[in-house]
Amino acid sequence: xxxxxxxxxxxxxxxxxxxxxxxxxxxxxxxxxxxxxxxxxxxxxxxxxxxxxxxxxxxxxxxxxxxxxxxxxxxxxxxxxxxxxxxxxxxxxxxxxxxxxxxxxxxxxxxxxxxxxxxxxxxxxxxxxxxxxxxxxxxxxxxxxxxxxxxxxxxxxxxxxxxxxxxxxxxxxxxxxxxxxxxxxxxxxxxxxxxxxxxxxxxxxxxxxxxxxxxxxxxxxxxxxxxxxxxxxxxxxxxxxxxxxxxxxxxxxxxxxxxxxxxxxxxxxxxxxxxxxxxxxxxxxxxxxxxx
DNA sequence: GAGGTCAACGCGTCTG
DNA sequence: CAGACGCGTTGACCTC
Numbered sequence: 001x002x003x004x005x006x007x008x009x010x011x012x013x014x015x016x017x018x019x020x021x022x023x024x025x026x027x028x029x030x031x032x033x034x035x036x037x038x039x040x041x042x043x044x045x046x047x048x049x050x051x052x053x054x055x056x057x058x059x060x061x062x063x064x065x066x067x068x069x070x071x072x073x074x075x076x077x078x079x080x081x082x083x084x085x086x087x088x089x090x091x092x093x094x095x096x097x098x099x100x101x102x103x104x105x106x107x108x109x110x111x112x113x114x115x116x117x118x119x120x121x122x123x124x125x126x127x128x129x130x131x132x133x134x135x136x137x138x139x140x141x142x143x144x145x146x147x148x149x150x151x152x153x154x155x156x157x158x159x160x161x162x163x164x165x166x167x168x169x170x171x172x173x174x175x176x177x178x179x180x181x182x183x184x185x186x187x188x189x190x191x192x193x194x195x196x197x198x199x200x201x202x203x204x205x206x207x208x209x210x211x212x213x214x215x216x217x218x219x220x221x222x223x224x225x226x227x228x229x230x231x232x233x234x235x236x237x238x239x240x241x242x243x244x245x246x247x248x249x250x251x252x253x254x255x256x257x258x259x260x261x262x263x264x265x266x267x268x269x270x271x272x273x274x275x276x277x278x279x280x281x282x283x284x285x286x287x288x289x290x291x292x
Numbered sequence: 293g294a295g296g297t298c299a300a301c302g303c304g305t306c307t308g
Numbered sequence: 309c310a311g312a313c314g315c316g317t318t319g320a321c322c323t324c
Contacts, residue, residue, distance in 0.1 A: 054315090149320035150299060169313085191300060194313070199298090 080160050152192070160189070164196050 152160070163170075163178055170178065170193055179186040 151321080152299085172311090188299080190312085192298095194315095195298065195300085197313085198315075 150183075150188070157182070160192055160196070164193065168197055168200070169193065 159182060160178070163174075168172070170189065175186045175189050178184075178190045182189065
């Protein structure tokens with residue numbers, strides 16, 4: 001792809017309303033691919049001598065089209081059409097008397113979008129051309145620049161899902177192939193995978209949350225039981241305190257459980273308070289699950 | 293009209 | 309630095 005020397009070529013960046021027949025066709029194809037933007041070409045347009053740069057639907061919002069005076073190379077106005085980055089590039093490039101960077105950068109962006117198939121972009125320069133006409137797409141059918149909601153077909157969704165099962169991320173080639181197969185732009189495939197990963201993560205987060213919630217509830221219940229047990233032990237200790245006072249410490253701690261088969265020894269056998277004991281008090285720490 | 297879904301956008305971060 | 313990605317958000321569309 002060759003570019004003319006813009007210092008001598010003169011530059012026309014224009015917003016026009018006329019659409020030539022070949023662009024009408026391209027526009028129709030464009031819409032069949034789910035895009036809602038119109039290609040706008042200059043009224044100075046000549047079929048064989050033009051440069052067109054169109055942006056994808058992904059760069060529709062908040063776009064500013066730089067209108068440059070070809071002689072002074074100054075920005076003389078703006079209109080919807082180019083996003084800030086591109087218009088900034090245009091301005092700076094115009095000031096430095098070179099648009100090649102702008103053009104290649106715009107072309108690169110667009111190629112990324114259309115998968116190198118020039119589906120909705122053209123960048124053509126005739127060496128005999130005295131003017132360059134940069135064309136952008138900005139307006140929807142109804143004249144607004146709002147985005148339309150694209151609904152993927154069942155077949156498209158199914159294929160995307162199938163692909164997602166095999167790999168949740170795509171390399172550039174896979175993206176291109178899938179986009180070609182689905183008749184979508186690579187960017188759309190990319191966005192679908194990003195959103196799909198987000199949905200997967202959200203679902204997993206919900207599962208994790210439910211699990212943690214259940215775990216929390218279980219622990220809360222366990223804690224409640226243990227608190228109750230502590231209260232009972234305290235009450236028991238309080239009730240038994242006069243007897244405890246007459247027993248050796250070792251005997252007292254050893255004799256609390258009647259279910260231990262007389263392990264309590266003399267103290268336990270002789271004291272009447274064993275009737276008040278509960279079997280689970282034998283070892284609440286190693287036998288917690290059987291408590292209550 | 294409220295609320296949900298989902299494609300698309302913008303921005304920040306990471307990485308080769 | 310370009311490209312991929314995550315994340316929060318927006319806006320169109322749908323359902324109730």
